Structures are given as C-alpha cells and as structure tokens.
Amino acid sequence: xAEVTVAQSEPGTRVEFELQLYYWMKLIRGFEDRVSxxxxxxxxxxxxxxxxxxxxxxxxxxxxxxxxxxxxxxxxDLGVFLMRGVDPGVLMAQLMGKETGLSRGKxxxxxxxxxxxxxxxxxxxxxxxxxxxxxxxxxxxxKKDKNIAVAFFGEGAASRGDVHEAMNFAGVRKLPVVxxxxxxxxxxxxxxxxxxxxxxxxxxxxxxxxxxxxxxxNDLLAVLDVSEPVLARVRSGEGPALIECKTYRYHGHSExxxxxxxxxxxxxxxxxxxxxxxxxxYLEKTGQDVKRIREQTDxxxxxxxxxxVEFAESSPWPEVASVFxxxxxxxxxxxxxxxxx
Amino acid sequence: xxxTYLKAINEALHEEMRRDENVFVMGEDVADLGGAFKxxxxxxxxxxxDRVIDTPISESLIVGAGIGxxxxxMRPIVEMQFADFISCAxxxxxxxxxxLRFRHGGRGACPLVxxxxxxxxxxxxxxxxQNPEAWFARVPGLKVVAPATAYDAxxxxxxxxxxxxxxxxxEHKRLYRSLKEDVxxxxxxxxxxxxxxxxxxxxxxxxxxxxTLQQSLDAARIVEKADGISIEVLDLRTLLPxxxxxxxxxxxxxxxxxxxxxxxxxxxxGGEVAAIIAESAFEYLDGPIRRLAMWDTHNAFSPPLEDxxxxxxxxxxxxxxxxxxY
Numbered sequence: 001x002a003e004v005t006v007a008q009s010e011p012g013t014r015v016e017f018e019l020q021l022y023y024w025m026k027l028i029r030g031f032e033d034r035v036s037x038x039x040x041x042x043x044x045x046x047x048x049x050x051x052x053x054x055x056x057x058x059x060x061x062x063x064x065x066x067x068x069x070x071x072x073x074x075x076x077d078l079g080v081f082l083m084r085g086v087d088p089g090v091l092m093a094q095l096m097g098k099e100t101g102l103s104r105g106k107x108x109x110x111x112x113x114x115x116x117x118x119x120x121x122x123x124x125x126x127x128x129x130x131x132x133x134x135x136x137x138x139x140x141x142x143k144k145d146k147n148i149a150v151a152f153f154g155e156g157a158a159s160r161g162d163v164h165e166a167m168n169f170a171g172v173r174k175l176p177v178v179x180x181x182x183x184x185x186x187x188x189x190x191x192x193x194x195x196x197x198x199x200x201x202x203x204x205x206x207x208x209x210x211x212x213x214x215x216x217x218n219d220l221l222a223v224l225d226v227s228e229p230v231l232a233r234v235r236s237g238e239g240p241a242l243i244e245c246k247t248y249r250y251h252g253h254s255e256x257x258x259x260x261x262x263x264x265x266x267x268x269x270x271x272x273x274x275x276x277x278x279x280x281x282y283l284e285k286t287g288q289d290v291k292r293i294r295e296q297t298d299x300x301x302x303x304x305x306x307x308x309v310e311f312a313e314s315s316p317w318p319e320v321a322s323v324f325x326x327x328x329x330x331x332x333x334x335x336x337x338x339x340x341x
Numbered sequence: 342x343x344x345t346y347l348k349a350i351n352e353a354l355h356e357e358m359r360r361d362e363n364v365f366v367m368g369e370d371v372a373d374l375g376g377a378f379k380x381x382x383x384x385x386x387x388x389x390x391d392r393v394i395d396t397p398i399s400e401s402l403i404v405g406a407g408i409g410x411x412x413x414x415m416r417p418i419v420e421m422q423f424a425d426f427i428s429c430a431x432x433x434x435x436x437x438x439x440x441l442r443f444r445h446g447g448r449g450a451c452p453l454v455x456x457x458x459x460x461x462x463x464x465x466x467x468x469x470x471q472n473p474e475a476w477f478a479r480v481p482g483l484k485v486v487a488p489a490t491a492y493d494a495x496x497x498x499x500x501x502x503x504x505x506x507x508x509x510x511x512e513h514k515r516l517y518r519s520l521k522e523d524v525x526x527x528x529x530x531x532x533x534x535x536x537x538x539x540x541x542x543x544x545x546x547x548x549x550x551x552x553t554l555q556q557s558l559d560a561a562r563i564v565e566k567a568d569g570i571s572i573e574v575l576d577l578r579t580l581l582p583x584x585x586x587x588x589x590x591x592x593x594x595x596x597x598x599x600x601x602x603x604x605x606x607x608x609x610x611g612g613e614v615a616a617i618i619a620e621s622a623f624e625y626l627d628g629p630i631r632r633l634a635m636w637d638t639h640n641a642f643s644p645p646l647e648d649x650x651x652x653x654x655x656x657x658x659x660x661x662x663x664x665x666x667y
Contacts, residue, residue: 070413104446115412115449123436123444131405132412132437139410142365142391149409162432165402172397326447327481329505332534332582 015286021063021220022283023297025055025276028079030301031088034309035078035095039255043313044095046108050251051076053218054182056275057245059083060223061150061180064231068145070136072120072129074152074182075110076249084117088304089311098315105318106326127153127160130179134166137177137240148234149177155244156187158201167242171209174239178231179205181244182217188253189261205242217245218273221282248273344524346488347517349495350380350456354418356528357502358388361416364502365392368403368420377422378458378517400429404455408438408507411453416502421457424511425471430455438507439482453507456498458514459487460552460603461640461651465514470640470647472551472604477509478581478613484508484533485581489554491522493578496531504533513552513603520555534579536587542573545665546591548614549601550577553652557601560657570665580610585617592618596627597664601652606634628667633660 010016032052039048051058058079065071065084073080081091086102094101094112103112103121113121120136122129133151140147157163158181170177181201185192198204202212213230216222223245230241248270252259284290324331344352358364365388366381372395375382385393396403400421407417421427427434434455441451461470478485484506488494494512501508539554540561547557554576561572575591577584592598598618600611611632618630636650 070409102446102448103444106446107440107444111444113445113449115445120409120412121441121444123440125432125436128401128405128432128437131402131433132409134402135406135409135411135417136413137409138394138406139413139415142410142415162401162405165397165399166405168397169399169402169406173394326443326445328442328484329450332484 017063018283019293021059022279022293023300024059024079024083025220025279026297027082027088027301027304028055028058029276030305031078031082031091034305036251036255038309045097048095048255049075049109049253050249050255051078053250053270053274054184054247055079056220056279057180057182057217057223057247060220061227061243063224064228065150066147068118068147070118070120070133070147070149072122072133072149072151073110074122074126074154075124076182077152078110080152081110081114081119084114084119086114086117086119088308092308092312093315096312097317098312099318100311100315104322104326127157127162129153130163130166133177133179134170134175137170137175138173140176141173146235147176148231150180151177152180152182154187155181155183155185155192155195155201156190159187159195167204167208167240170240174237176234176237177240178234179240179242181242182247183244184247184249186249186253186262188257191261200244202242202244210240210242212242212244214244214246217247218270218275218278220275220279342523342526343521344491345518346491346494346512346520347378347380349491349524350498350512351382353495353498353502354381354384355387357499358384358392363414364416364418365394365410366418366420367394367396367407369396369398369422371395371420376420378514381420400426401433404430404433405437407453407455408433408441408451411451412441412449416452418454418456418502421455423469424457424459424473425468427455427457427473431476434477434483434507434509435480439480441482442506443482450505451507452505454498454501454510455507456510456512458517459511460513460515461635461647462515462552464642464644464647465640466642467640472511472602472635474509474511474580475604475609478610480581482506483581484579485511486533486579487511487513487551488578489513489516489551489576491520491524493531495524496529497533497578499528500530500533503530508533511551515552531578534582534584536578536584537576538573538587538591539576540572540574542571542595544571544595545597545599545661546573546575546595547599547601547657547661548575548577548588548591550580550610552603553601556652556654557657559654560661563654563658564661564665568662568665570661572661577610583613583617588614588617589622592622593625596625597667598626598630599657599660599664600630600632601657602634603652604635605637606632607637609634628664631660631664633657
C-alpha cells in the first residue's frame with residue numbers, strides 16, 4: 001500500500017492505518033464520481049462500470065496485502081489499482097484510451113493490468129480470472145514464496161464453471177489464494193434469487209475443503225476483521241479461503257444502465273449504509289475531528305483528480321501502427337496480414 | 342538414434358525441465374500415470390510432484406492456472422489429454438492468454454505451452470480424433486505448431502517452451518508409435534514460423550502438415566515412379582504464423598498446388614494458404630489450387646466411415662494426377 005499522510009497521526013499506529021484507509025476510500029469515490037462525469041461528457045467512451053458504494057471492501061481486502069502479492073481485480077475495482085500504487089493519471093489515461101494508459105489504448109477500462117505492481121488485467125469473461133489466480137498461487141507454492149494471490153469476483157460470476165474449477169483445485173493443492181466475492185445482489189439485472197438457491201456464496205467453500213467467511217462489504221471495520229486474520233492464515237500456508245462481502249453498487253451495471261429493475265427503497269437502504277459515511281461515524285466515535293479530516297481529504301482528492309484528468313486529457317492518442325505492437329515478444333514475419341487491406 | 346515421435350516429445354520434456362527449473366508440467370493423469378499415451382512418462386520420478394502436477398478434469402483451470410504461473414515467470418507446459426478437450430479451455434486460450442500481452446500494453450508475457458494429442462485414424466470417434474488447429478490459427482497473440490516428424494516434435498517443443506508467448510502445440514497421436522526415425526541426441530531446436538521442403542520437385546507442390554505429411558511423401562514417391570511427375574512437398578510445421586515466403590516460393594516454382602490436411606475442409610488452414618497463393622502468386626499458376634482434406638462432417642467412428650472421410654495416400658495420388666493433367 002502506498003504511503004499517504006492524512007491529518008495528524010503517529011506513523012505506524014493503528015490510527016494512522018485507519019486514516020489512510022479513509023483516504024483511500026475517499027480517493028476511490030472521488031475517482032469513480034469523476035469517471036461517471038467524464039463518461040456523461042463523452043470524454044470516456046465505451047463501458048464504464050462504477051464501483052461507487054463498494055469502496056469499503058476494496059480498502060479492507062487490499063489493506064493487508066504485501067509486496068509481491070498478486071491481485072486480480074474486477075471491473076468495479078479501480079480502487080485496487082490505486083491502492084497498489086498505480087498513478088491516478090495513468091489509470092485515467094487507461095480509461096480514456098490514451099497512449100499513456102496501462103494498455104496503451106489497446107483495451108478499455110480495467111482490462112489493462114500493471115503486472116509490475118502485481119495487478120492483473122482481467123477480461124470481460126467474469127470468473128475467468130480465478131483459474132489464473134490459482135496459477136499464480138501455484139507458482140508461490142512451487143517456489144515457496146510467502147506471497148498470496150487474491151482474486152475478486154462477483155456473485156454473478158459465481159455461476160461460471162471456471163469458479164468451480166478454480167476453487168476445487170485450490171482446495172486440492174491447499175494453495176495460497178483468497179477468493180473475494182463481491183456480492184452486490186445483481187448480475188446486470190438478474191437478482192440474487194434467480195442466480196442461486198442459497199443465500200451465501202461463502203457456503204460453497206466448505207465443499208471445496210476450505211473456509212468461507214461472510215462480512216458486510218460496506219463496513220470497512222467488518223471487512224478488516226475478516227481480511228487481516230484470513231490473509232495472514234492463507235499466507236502462512238493453511239490453504240485457500242473465500243471471503244464474501246455483501247455490498248451494493250449505487251449505479252447500474254454500467255453507466256448506460258438506469259437499473260430500473262431495482263426499487264428506490266432498496267437503493268436508499270443501501271445508501272444509508274455508505275462505507276465512507278459509516279467509517280466517518282467510527283472515526284468520530286474514536287475522537288477524531290472528522291470535519292477537519294474530511295475537508296483536508298476532499299481537498300487532496302480534488303487536487304489529485306484534477307491532475308489525473310489533466311494528465312490523461314493532455315496525453316496523446318496511440319499511433320494506428322501500434323495495433324500490430326504488443327501481440328508478440330518479437331513480431332513474427334508475416335504477422336501484418338490484413339494491414340495491406 | 343532411432344526413436345519414436347512419442348519418445349521425441351518425452352525427451353524434449355525431460356531435457357527442458359532439466360535445463361530450466363521454471364518449466365513444469367500440468368494436466369490430467371500426467372504424473373503418476375505418465376499420461377494417457379505415456380508422453381509424460383518418467384517426469385514425476387525425475388522432477389517430483391511440485392513440477393509434475395496431476396489435475397482434476399478441469400481444462401479451463403489447467404490452461405488458466407498455466408497462464409497465472411506463466412505471468413509470474415514460470416514456463417508451464419499444460420496438457421489437454423486429447424486435443425478435442427481444448428474446446429473446454431477455449432476462453433482461457435483465445436481471450437485470457439492470447440490478449441494478455443496486448444491488453445497489458447506490452448508489459449507482460451505469457452510463456453505457456455498448451456499441448457495435446459490431435460488427429461484421427463485410430464478409431465477414436467468424434468471426441469478423440471479432432472484437429473482443432475483452425476480454431477486457434479487466426480488468433481493474434483498465439484502461435485500454433487503441428488510437428489509431422491520425430492525430429493520436429495522434439496525441436497518444435499523445445500522452441501515452444503522457450504518462446505515468450507503462448508504456443509498451441511498439436512502432436513498427432515497416430516504418429517506417436519508408428520513414426521520412428523533417427524533423431525540426434527541432445528539439444529537442438531526447430532524454429533517456429535519456418536516451413537520445410539521435405540522433398541524437392543518441379544511439376545507440382547503439395548503443401549501439408551502434421552498427420553498428412555507421411556501420406557503426401559508416400560503419394561509423391563508413387564506418382565514419381567509410376568507417372569514421372571516430379572512433386573515438391575512442403576511441410577508447414579507452423580500454422581500461426583504461416584511461412585508465407587516458403588508457401589509462395591513453392592507455388593511459384595511448380596505452378597500447381599495441392600493442399601492436404603486432415604482437419605476438415607471448410608475453414609481449414611488450406612483456405613488461408615490458397616488465398617495467400619491466389620493473392621500473391623496468381624500469375625505463376627498453371628492450374629487451380631486444389632484442396633484435399635477431411636470431408637465436411639464429424640469424425641465418424643465406424644471403420645468404413647472413418648476411412649472414407651479422411652485423406653489417405655490413394656486419395657492424394659488421385660488428386661495429384663487430376664491436377665497434374667489439368
């Protein structure tokens with residue numbers, strides 16, 4: 001986790017740690033809001049998948065990660081990129097399809113990972129990244145590394161066969177991998193009860209030979225209560241784990257989706273459990289000057305986002321010739337078929 | 342030393358695992374059993390269960406996990422017990438592996454080998470006889486190889502393992518024990534992307550690969566002897582990327598081209614080879630480009646059905662005569 005100083009706190013203390021996580025949630029929300037706005041302004045094209053409302057689980061899962069760990073975020077997890085140290089400007093450039101983005105304009109949104117920071121760019125085939133996470137964990141096991149793999153997936157992807165194949169093999173080999181289910185109750189428009197006959201995806205873990213945990217993904221403290229001991233156990237070689245975070249996305253599946261399949265009451269109920277506001281309440285209870293911290297943080301986030309958007313907007317578009325680059329380590333002769341038209 | 346095609350693959354696996362400790366093998370029944378065809382025999386004893394890994398029946402997991410390990414610097418060789426089963430891992434290969442370098446802006450690699458026994462002619466029926474190369478040979482980011490000789494089986498596998506990109510390596514199961522030849526001991530590689538003229542000739546070119554190379558060579562010898570027609574046989578060896586230069590060179594040399602493969606006709610590699618020649622060597626041609634391939638049906642089981650639908654030496658002889666007399 002990159003170092004950030006917010007307000008006054010002793011370095012290395014729990015208070016400082018918690019204030020950092022508050023900052024991350026605020027930055028993620030600030031980034032999400034800015035992305036939605038840029039999409040409305042046609043400055044970000046294509047599919048945009050807001051994770052607003054789910055910041056608590058991202059912050060809580062990423063907090064105990066260490067250098068060398070391998071993370072496979074979902075399309076709503078831009079917070080993973082930020083917390084692993086990806087520059088906000090580079091991430092914004094990625095979303096705009098600019099040359100300076102992670103995939104140099106080759107793919108949209110969060111499909112471009114940053115492998116140097118252990119962040120894998122997943123595909124749109126939800127759940128397909130879980131076997132990849134298992135392979136990363138297999139590497140850690142073979143090489144006796146002390147690292148872990150963490151794969152995010154939605155309750156929607158939980159219906160894919162890849163999820164079963166991955167969890168089953170992870171259990172067989174006792175691999176150091178944590179499967180994190182973001183259960184936001186909808187697979188696009190399809191509600192939970194049409195997706196599965198059980199309440200908790202975490203129940204499936206037992207069938208694969210490891211433990212499943214359920215927590216409120218909107219409550220950072222609740223996520224930390226689970227993620228800190230569970231990630232430590234997985235790291236120590238006890239085998240895989242499944243953490244299910246119950247949460248909700250404020251926006252539709254994508255920004256194109258008004259999500260009319262959900263009731264206003266339901267949205268209000270979840271908005272009242274906002275992860276950032278809940279955490280502010282906690283900070284207040286612990287004696288922090290929340291008003292001042294919020295103002296300071298808002299100011300900082302605003303400045304970072306301003307800089308990020310400026311960087312991305314002023315970045316060049318990729319050259320057309322680059323569509324033939326990055327296909328192979330060394331371009332084989334004859335691979336430019338079609339270019340001649 | 343004379344070894345089988347199967348032994349050549351096995352030797353390549355042993356030698357590469359000795360050479361590079363990041364190379365490991367994973368698949369169904371590859372460890373204790375040594376593989377359904379014994380291709381991975383002896384590896385478990387030599388390298389242990391951390392590097393020779395049995396998996397459940399989970400093709401998508403097998404390839405996906407190979408990708409995850411490859412991204413972190415390992416060099417996995419994953420086995421599809423039969424190449425037919427590769428369809429279960431299609432998404433991992435064409436979406437996850439093939440686009441990996443591209444969607445990471447060139448800052449990432451997936452040095453993965455996906456190998457498996459393909460091909461018909463052993464009464465394998467619909468799901469143990471398929472030739473799946475054409476599904477993959479149009480996906481940028483992948484390489485596809487199909488060795489037709491024991492020498493190439495060893496040399497191409499070594500190249501595939503050392504390659505920094507995902508390679509689909511299709512070995513022909515009919516050749517496993519039927520093909521025996523002198524293969525030098527020790528280290529050598531066969532470059533990916535380079536075709537090989539197996540038999541030089543003047544009057545007509547056969548362009549082929551994999552399971553139909555030996556039949557093509559037999560047919561060439563028969564018509565050369567009986568009819569005095571001089572045949573050139575080009576073995577493509579790599580199907581992605583195709584060796585355009587070699588394809589055009591033989592077409593321009595003889596002016597008559599017969600393309601032979603065991604995969605079915607429509608949408609097969611032969612269509613692309615024919616198009617390359619038609620586009621870039623049209624004025625050299627003395628006749629139509631002909632294709633001989635499996636009929637456009639499924640790999641039927643009953644012997645008279647399987648015999649009828651597959652290319653064979655007699656069919657190639659007839660096709661040569663027909664085209665030569667055009």
